[in-house]
Amino acid sequence: MHEMSLAANVLQLVDAAAAREGFAQVRRLTLEAGALAGVEVRALRFALEAIAPGTRLDGADIVIDEPPGQAWCAACAATVAMAARTDACPRCGGFGLRPTGGSALRVVELLVAD
Amino acid sequence: MCVVCGCGQPGAGPAVGAVVNAATGDLHYGAGPARVSVPGMSAERTIRLEADVLGANQAVADANRAHFAAHGVRTFNLVSSPGSGKTTLLCATLDALRRRASALPLAVIEGDQQTCRDADRIRATGVPAIQVNTGKGCHLDAPMVAEAFARLPLHDHGHRHGHHHGHAHDDGHAHDPALLFIENVGNLVCPALWDLGEDAKVALLSVTEGDDKPLKYPDLFAAARLMVITKTDLLPHVDFDVAQCIGYAQRVNPGIEVLLLSAKTGIGLDAWLDWLLAGAEAPA
Numbered sequence: 113m114h115e116m117s118l119a120a121n122v123l124q125l126v127d128a129a130a131a132r133e134g135f136a137q138v139r140r141l142t143l144e145a146g147a148l149a150g151v152e153v154r155a156l157r158f159a160l161e162a163i164a165p166g167t168r169l170d171g172a173d174i175v176i177d178e179p180p181g182q183a184w185c186a187a188c189a190a191t192v193a194m195a196a197r198t199d200a201c202p203r204c205g206g207f208g209l210r211p212t213g214g215s216a217l218r219v220v221e222l223l224v225a226d
Numbered sequence: 227m228c229v230v231c232g233c234g235q236p237g238a239g240p241a242v243g244a245v246v247n248a249a250t251g252d253l254h255y256g257a258g259p260a261r262v263s264v265p266g267m268s269a270e271r272t273i274r275l276e277a278d279v280l281g282a283n284q285a286v287a288d289a290n291r292a293h294f295a296a297h298g299v300r301t302f303n304l305v306s307s308p309g310s311g312k313t314t315l316l317c318a319t320l321d322a323l324r325r326r327a328s329a330l331p332l333a334v335i336e337g338d339q340q341t342c343r344d345a346d347r348i349r350a351t352g353v354p355a356i357q358v359n360t361g362k363g364c365h366l367d368a369p370m371v372a373e374a375f376a377r378l379p380l381h382d383h384g385h386r387h388g389h390h391h392g393h394a395h396d397d398g399h400a401h402d403p404a405l406l407f408i409e410n411v412g413n414l415v416c417p418a419l420w421d422l423g424e425d426a427k428v429a430l431l432s433v434t435e436g437d438d439k440p441l442k443y444p445d446l447f448a449a450a451r452l453m454v455i456t457k458t459d460l461l462p463h464v465d466f467d468v469a470q471c472i473g474y475a476q477r478v479n480p481g482i483e484v485l486l487l488s489a490k491t492g493i494g495l496d497a498w499l500d501w502l503l504a505g506a507e508a509p510a
Contacts, residue, residue, distance in 0.1 A: 114416035121279050150445040197444035197478045207477040222273045
């Protein structure tokens, strides 16, 4: 359940942004959790809601975008879709895939109130 | 200020967020107050952050990696489920390294949620160890490793070396290497995401766990440079298909290296030592 640690890291980023930008409350938190990021989105949402009370995230809408995974298939010399790390190449059926996208976990944007 | 790498004093100050055992240097996390802030009301605006959630950990991990390199320390992060034999393999490895490269400085950072039992087992071999108790945490993070490393004699070793020779460690001399083992919290999921500044993650998988673990927990095997299949002395007693297991691991990580060994019988230990010492000039 590392999503609780990740939620705490999100809160730290929010507090650091608040120190720079001088806002009191987050109305909407937009995250990006790629399909290959190793994050369970349901658990992350639960963790964020659990730590929110009494913080700048209290009452915030939580939006989590989940971009699909992408990988480079050396055999096909092509970029292909990859929904999970155990997937084979959809073109050639081989497993020599190197993930190239969808592995990021980022705080994208905050809608804030002073 | 250290003249070798620019880090703080040898030894360590108060640990941030941890309770320190004065006698052993062991670190206990997970007992801090919750932060509270006072909400206000006013107009709304949008702030674009585009910030990596693990960015703060990554910054410390990068600093750890530079710090280890400056001290000539090669670092291995051992990850596996609980009970795969990490501590048993470590004890056997430390004994074997002592016989093969007696002058090679060694140290261990032990991660668990609770108790100092594993650090006690390591210290019984004569190798310095720091126990890091994560409290409720399911993994070690880079700041914990930075705090623990500052409390190990390996840190002083590098400093003394730097002071005697008066030159930087990154000048091409591969002299006086040292090995640091980090035994992560037993967990096949969470440690995959946290870079500690190690040279390589090593995933252990015991034959009693089943050969399909790489498919069930792909993130961890994707993050590892080496998979060590342990407890091979038990192979006659379990349904574990070694070739299938390796095939599964290569599915999620085409470049993963594989070793098989039994810490109990010692079979396979030599190849493991070769792997650990590759790139580190071991003094005789």
